[in-house]
């Protein structure tokens with residue numbers, strides 16, 4: 181049954197003229213928690229909900245509220261988080277009906293206990309989760325010292341770090357980026373839309389000016405479905421051939437939360453993962469060490485080619501290496517007799533050279549460095565991929581354990597893939613063509629052409 185809080189939100193929006201008998205969806209309980217269910221057939225690109233600006237929660241809402249003045253200049257998400265927490269703690273909040281619908285927690289990794297986090301041992305997601313938690317804690321301490329304590333009359337109820345984490349989690353899992361201005365916005369009702377791997381378009385939100393209630397006109401945040409949805413299916417009952425029975429299929433309307441999001445990002449923000457292989461990723465951070473004797477030259481070349489001194493390369497399962505990764509690795513490893521390539525006269529052409537193997541020694545270094553890094557990273561996980569997969573196929577894992585096992589096996593698969601690529605390169609080191617051979621070949625070709633020109637002109 182639909183929780184009474186959701187019914188109250190629906191009634192409120194009906195009274196305000198935001199939804200009507202024409203609205204093609206209603207809220208419902210689905211495996212993902214609450215969700216939006218089609219009440220009639222909806223065609224591709226049809227608008228399913230439109231919510232006027234007066235119901236949005238964004239930095240403007242905070243600015244025009246009682247705490248607007250004291251939140252002026254704050255990081256936008258911090259001000260919206262303070263607003264949400266403050267309204268949640270107020271008995272007479274005008275937002276109470278909406279706030280009552282929001283979950284207390286999700287399976288996002290920032291809400292996991294230490295014991296649950298220990299299942300992520302060795303993973304990059306564990307490091308990211310811990311650093312995000314630290315960041316939120318620091319922002320809270322700052323807000324407490326600079327905003328909450330000096331303005332006790334505006335914040336009469338005690339606000340805890342947990343309250344602040346709740347608001348942060350709500351924003352990470354429910355906020356949209358506004359199309360104009362890019363600032364975050366939470367839209368009641370529209371935020372009930374869930375994600376499906378089957379949706380391949382992200383073009384589901386629009387803003388337009390239009391009727392916003394009984395007699396008003398305002399900016400509307402529109403949600404569209406990018407695929408057609410049928411409300412239910414008519415099927416023949418097998419025993420009584422003339423009777424046709426309306427199947428009780430509920431058709432949930434979904435969107436795509438982000439085609440480029442990795443499983444780690446989905447787990448961190450929303451508390452779920454997908455089984456789609458390319459959502460598994462591992463991020464390799466490459467850096468020109470400042471102890472490198474050619475540090476300045478290498479940095480110059482790095483910047484000229486749109487990279488930073490420290491650059492993260494995200495490698496996806498089943499995908500080739502990012503195009504700039506090999507040249508960057510070769511640049512970092514460049515030294516010895518290859519160092520002439522760092523000469524300023526070659527500055528504009530050197531990246532082109534680095535796109536191909538430079539020398540046997542250089543290529544060997546990059547293979548060793550990457551393979552050692554993969555081996556070390558793999559040694560930090562307490563379980564093997566086989567052990568993880570066995571757990572997953574045995575089934576019945578609690579959602580958070582399912583996420584942890586999926587993440588750790590995904591990261592290890594990508595590490596094995598990277599190691600495999602460099603292992604293969606290592607085996608081919610003697611057959612690769614290097615810079616000097618390429619130059620020699622080019623010179624010979626020029627030489628051949630050079631000889632043929634005078635003979636043609638005779």
Ligand code: SAM
Pocket residue numbers: 212213214215282283286287353354371372373374375376377449450451452
């Ligand atoms: N289901 C939400 C609720 O009950 O309020 C409404 C959607 S809210 C924008 C995003 C949250 O919904 C996520 O943090 C996650 O808890 C859940 N969710 C959305 N899509 C999901 C999916 N494909 N699998 C599992 N959980 C999902």
